[in-house]
Amino acid sequence: MCTRTPVSLRVSDLVGSPAAVRARGAKPVVPLRAKKSSGGGHENLHNSVDDALLLKRKSEEVLFQLNGRCIYLVGMMGSGKSTVGKILAEVLGYSFFDSDKLVEQAVGMPSVAQIFKVHSEAFFRDNESSVLRDLSSMRRLVVATGGGAVIRPVNWKNMKKGLSVWLDVPLEALARRIAKVGTASRPLLDQPSGDPYTMAFSKLSTLAEQRGDAYANADVRVSLEEIASKLGHDDVSKLTPIDIALESLHKIESFVVEDTAVADSQTESQAQRIHTL
Numbered sequence: 001m002c003t004r005t006p007v008s009l010r011v012s013d014l015v016g017s018p019a020a021v022r023a024r025g026a027k028p029v030v031p032l033r034a035k036k037s038s039g040g041g042h043e044n045l046h047n048s049v050d051d052a053l054l055l056k057r058k059s060e061e062v063l064f065q066l067n068g069r070c071i072y073l074v075g076m077m078g079s080g081k082s083t084v085g086k087i088l089a090e091v092l093g094y095s096f097f098d099s100d101k102l103v104e105q106a107v108g109m110p111s112v113a114q115i116f117k118v119h120s121e122a123f124f125r126d127n128e129s130s131v132l133r134d135l136s137s138m139r140r141l142v143v144a145t146g147g148g149a150v151i152r153p154v155n156w157k158n159m160k161k162g163l164s165v166w167l168d169v170p171l172e173a174l175a176r177r178i179a180k181v182g183t184a185s186r187p188l189l190d191q192p193s194g195d196p197y198t199m200a201f202s203k204l205s206t207l208a209e210q211r212g213d214a215y216a217n218a219d220v221r222v223s224l225e226e227i228a229s230k231l232g233h234d235d236v237s238k239l240t241p242i243d244i245a246l247e248s249l250h251k252i253e254s255f256v257v258e259d260t261a262v263a264d265s266q267t268e269s270q271a272q273r274i275h276t277l
C-alpha cells in the first residue's frame with residue numbers, strides 16, 4: 001500500500017476546463033420530454049413539461065434567496081446526489097461538481113475503487129477533505145459529496161459555509177438501485193460473490209448504523225418517503241429525479257427564509273442593545 005499526502009486541488013483552475021465540464025456533466029439533464037406510457041403519452045408529456053416548468057419557476061425564487069451560496073448534497077451511496085445535483089445545478093445556473101470525480105482527478109487515478117485499492121480509504125478521505133475545503137471557498141456550486149464525507153467534522157465545517165441537503169432514501173431502495181448498476185465502482189459495497197441486492201443491503205445497513213446521525217447534520221432533509229406519501233405513491237421508486245429536485249428546492253427555500261428571519265431578529269436585538277447603552 002502506498003501512502004502519500006493529499007494532493008491540493010486548485011478548483012478554480014478546473015472551472016471551464018474540459019475536465020471541469022466532464023466532472024459537471026455537460027448534457028442538459030432536465031428532460032422536457034414525454035415519459036413512457038401505454039396510452040399515447042400525451043398526459044405524461046404534459047406532466048413532464050409541467051414538472052420542468054414548476055422546477056424552473058421555483059429555482060428562480062430560490063436563486064434569489066440563496067445569494068450565491070453553494071449547495072452540498074449528502075446521503076448514502078446511490079441516494080441520487082449526482083443525479084439530483086445535476087438537475088439542481090442546471091435549473092439554478094450553478095456549476096456542478098462531483099467530489100468523488102474531483103478526488104480522482106486530483107490523485108490522477110480513474111476510479112475511487114482504484115484509489116482505495118492502491119492507496120487506502122484513509123488516503124481517499126484525506127483527499128476528499130482537501131477537495132471539500134477547496135470547494136468551500138467558491139460560490140454558485142452544487143456539489144455531490146461522497147457518501148462518507150459526513151463522517152469527518154472538518155468536512156461539516158467547510159460544508160456549513162454553504163447549505164447542505166440530505167437525500168434520505170430507504171435502504172431497500174438504495175440496494176435496489178445499486179444492485180441494478182453493480183457494485184464495482186463502490187469499493188465499500190463490492191463483494192466477490194453473492195446476490196447483489198442482498199449484499200448491497202447488508203453492507204448499506206452496516207454503514208448506516210456506523211454513521212448514525214451524521215447525515216442529520218445537514219441543514220435540510222429531503223425524505224423520499226415523505227415525498228412519495230405527499231404525491232400519493234405507495235413506493236419511493238415511483239419518484240422521478242425531478243420530483244426529488246423540486247422538493248429539495250422547496251425545503252431549501254423554507255430553510256433559507258427561516259435562517260434569514262433568525263439572522264434579522266438577531267441583528268435587530270443587537271441594534272436595540274447598542275441603542276440602549
Ligand SMILES: Nc1ncnc2c1ncn2[C@@H]1O[C@H](COP(=O)(O)OP(=O)(O)OP(=O)(O)O)[C@@H](O)[C@H]1O
Nearest residue numbers: 076077078079080081082083147177181239240241
Ligand atoms: N429517483 C430515482 N429513481 C430511480 N433511480 C435513480 C433515481 N435517482 C438516481 N437513480 C439511479 O440510482 C443510481 C445512483 O444514483 P446517483 O449516482 O445519482 O447516486 P449518488 O448518491 O451520487 O451515489 P454515490 O454516492 O455512489 O456517488 C444511478 O444508477 C441512478 O441512475
Ligand SMILES: O=C(O)C1=C[C@@H](O)[C@@H](O)[C@H](O)C1
Nearest residue numbers: 077100112146147148186187
Ligand atoms: O459512502 C462512502 O463511504 C463512499 C461513497 C462514495 O461516494 C465514494 O466516496 C466512496 O466509494 C465511499
Ligand SMILES: [Mg+2]
Nearest residue numbers: 081082098144
Ligand atoms: Mg455520485
